[in-house]
Amino acid sequence: MENQKQNKLGAGIITISVIQIIFSVFALIGSIILLIPSFQENLATITGAPLDKLGIDNTSIIIGLVSIILILLGIILILRKKAIGLYIYLLVTAANIIYSIIMNGFMISSLIGSLILPILMTFFVYRKKELFGLSK
Template identity: 45%
Template sequence: MENVQKPKVGAGIKTMSIIQLVFSGFGLIGFIMIILMKDTIKTAGGPAITTSYLIISLVLLIITTIGIILILMKKELGIYIYFIAEVASIVYSIVINGFKPLDILSLIIPALMGIFIWKKKEIFSTETKNIEV
């Protein structure tokens, strides 16, 4: 019997996923705090935050998290979900707030994730899976 080892997700993908999931957790806590303290923020002279902004941002956060989980499960669909959600999040942020040079920093984690996924593309490609079967 042959000892066939299944390819593993690399340390880079795991690291970027953990960082992204931690940021998502903090973001979720922040959304909950904003929802609970929305009136206090408004009376204190803070920016007016609309409910639609919160809902759209929360949905994009959840979709990104689902994409990361699917990537860690070695599903090709997770790659598409993750990057579409990231692009949508960046575009939505630029449309709502306008472009700021600081927005370029939001491209660092998705770019690194893309590089690490590209290096381990044999795990995710359907062509390789069809050949093995």
């Protein structure tokens, strides 16, 4: 019974994963919609400026899509108890933070907001490190 209890992920990992998956799915849908040319034209008429003038170009959207997909992959691997999932998740999160700082400048509020879920995920995974083969 106790061995079976130790093999479970835990509520923290599952909760953070579900929250992150929900955020990622919304971001994925939004990014895909932004790539549709007719939507770009409608958005340009609403805002009065094309997306390029607003600082949104297709390259940034595609980079965002790739990072969202990699974060989802990392979360799925974490839920499957694979250590590589944690590495993917943390590396992509760090890359997103660095990219955000390069593109938008350093903002402490943005940095704190970007780190809350990854820090919680790391904490909960550390508490269950035996499941991921991280203990020695």
